[in-house]
Amino acid sequence: SVNRAGFNIHSAIHAARHDISCIVHTHTSAGIAVSAQEDGLLPISQHALKFYRRLGYHDYEGIALNPDERQRLVRDLGPHMVMILRNHGLLATGRSIAEAFNQIYFLERACQAQVQAQAGGATLRFPSEAVCELTAQQSDDEIEHNLHQLAWSSVLRLISKDEGDYQS
Template structure:
C-alpha cells in the first residue's frame, strides 16, 4: 500500500489561504459522502481571496483523501506554485476550471462533477424541466454547453465562457454538471440543488405519467423568494456552517 506524503501547511500559509483550504477540503469530503465523486476524476477549485492563485485537488487522490494541506496551489494557467509540491494536477481537468475563473472573477469556487443524474438530464434535448422546487433554483440561472470531447482543447474555453455567461449553473451536454458561487458554500449548495433537481426529474419521468410543470412566472420569481427564505443571505452562507459541522463529525482529518 502506497502511503500519501504527510503535509502540514497550517502555519505556513496566510489565514485566508488556510480557511480556503479548510472549506475546499470539506467540500471534497462532502462530495464523497454524497456519492458524487468519480474515482480520482472531476474537480472542485477555489480562488484564494485577494490572490491570483487557485487551489485544486492533486491528481491521483480520491476525494476522501483530500486534506487542507494536500490541495495544490496553482496559477490560472495550471502551473504549480510550490516547486516542492509532491503532487501533480490533471491539466485536462483544469481546462474547464481555468475558463470559468478567467471569465468570472467574482466566483471563488467552481464545481465540475460527473454524476449519473446530471449526465442523464444534460443528455436530454429538453434538458432540465420545471418539475421540482430544486429545479426552480437552477432554472433561474442555467446555461448549457455542447459536448466537444475531452476538455483538452484550448479553443473550447472561449465557447464555454460564452455559453456560461452570467449563469451559476451549467449542464454540459453528454458530460455532467458545473456550478459556481461567490463562496465555496454557495457553489456546493448550487450543485446540491442541481443534482437533486436532476434526480427528481428522472424519477418523475420513469413513472410514464403526465407531469405537472411549474409556470415560468414562478421560475422568474424564485430568486426573490429565496432571498426571503435565507433572510437576505445566500443559501451557502446559511447552510455551509452546518455542512462543516457535519464533516468534522464524520472525519476531522480533512482539516489536517
Template sequence: MADVPIEDKQMLVKDASPDELVIETEKDARINLTAVYRLLAYYGLDDTIFTHASARVPGENAFLLNPFGYLFDEITPDSLVKIEYDKHINPDGTTKANAAGYVIHAAVLQGLPDVECVIHTHTTAGVAVSSLEDGILPINQFAIEFHDRIGIHEYEGIAFNTDEGPRLQRDLEGKVGLILRNHGLLTVGASIPAAFYLTYYLEQACRVQMAALASGRQIRWPAPEVIEAAPGQFTSSREPRKAGVRMWPAMLRKLDSIDPNWRKG
C-alpha cells in the first residue's frame, strides 16, 4: 500500500477544539502556563521548586514565570509572576522570580521573536544525556523527530549572569531546543502547547536512550538514510516550533480529571 499523504493522516485524528487553543489574553496565558507546570509535575518532569517555564504576556513587553518556592502542582493561574524585561529587581534589591530563571527566559524570549513559551527541565534522563559527549543519539523514533533540531549550550555554572543570554540565543538559532551541557534540557515553542509537546517528547527520547545504553547490549542503529529522511515524516518538520498543538486539549482534559479546580485562583 502506498504511503498515505501526511495531510490525509491528520484527517484521521479528531480535530482539536479551537476554543482550547486560543491564547490571546494574559488570562489565557496564565491558564495554559499553569497547565504546563501541572503537567510537568504529573509526568515527573519537575525538580521540586527548581527549573522553570515561561510564556509571553500577549500584547505586553512582559512574561510569566513561576513563583519561586512553589511546587509545580501548587501553581495556579493567579500565582504566576509577571515580569517586565527591565524591571525584574524589586526596590529592596530582591528579584521577582528565580534569578537564573529570569536570565534564561528573558534572554530567549527577547532574542527569539517567534517563541512564545520556553520550558527548562532537570530530569534524570535529560541531565544524563546532557552529561554524555554524544548528546542525543538518533537510535529511536522519539529521538529521530529531533534529529538536527536540538542545539548544544555549554555549561557555564548556574545562569546568574545576563552575559550568557546572547550565547543561549546563538545556540538556539534554527532549533527547537537545547541540551544544556551537564545541566538539563530546554525547549522553545511558538505556542505554549508546542513547547510542552517538545519537552514531553524530548524527554521520552532521553529516557529511551538512557534505558538502551544502560542495558549494556549492542545498540542497533537505523540506516543512515532513514535517520536523514524520517524527521521529515513528522508534522513538526514543517514548522518545528509549532509542533504538537493537537495534543493539548487532551492534556487539559487530563488535568481536569485530576483536579477540576486547577484553572481557578
C-alpha cells in the first residue's frame, strides 16, 4: 500500500526540483503549532534566522490527496529548501540526506524555541533586519561549505553506538 498524501507531496517536489535528493516531512507538536500561527516562523532565534526570507508557506487544503495540489506545493516551495505546511507540519529538502536532516533539525528547533518563547508571555525581541539577513547569509555559507556533513557524521556515530542495525 502507498501513503497517497505522502506520495503526492514528495513526488511533486522530486519531479519539479532536480536539485533535491531528499525530502523530510514531519508532524511534530512545535512544527504544527508554528504552522497554525498567522505570522508563521518568527525571526526570534538564531535557528529561525537561518530561514529568514528563505522559507515557503503552503496553505492547508485538506489531506493532500488531490493531485491538483501538487503544482501549488511546488509553487509555494519556490526556490527554497524548506516550507511550512500551514495547519499541518514542516517540510525540508536537501541535495543529500545530510543536508535535509540539517534543515529539518534547525527548522524544528526554531519552532520549539518560538513556542517556548511565546509561552513565557513576555514581549518578544526581534533583531534588526540587517542582522536577520546577515545571519541567514552566514547560514547559507555553512551549507555551501558542507558543514552539515559534520553534524550528520556525528549523528550517525551516536546512532551506531546505540543500535548499529539501522544500517541493514
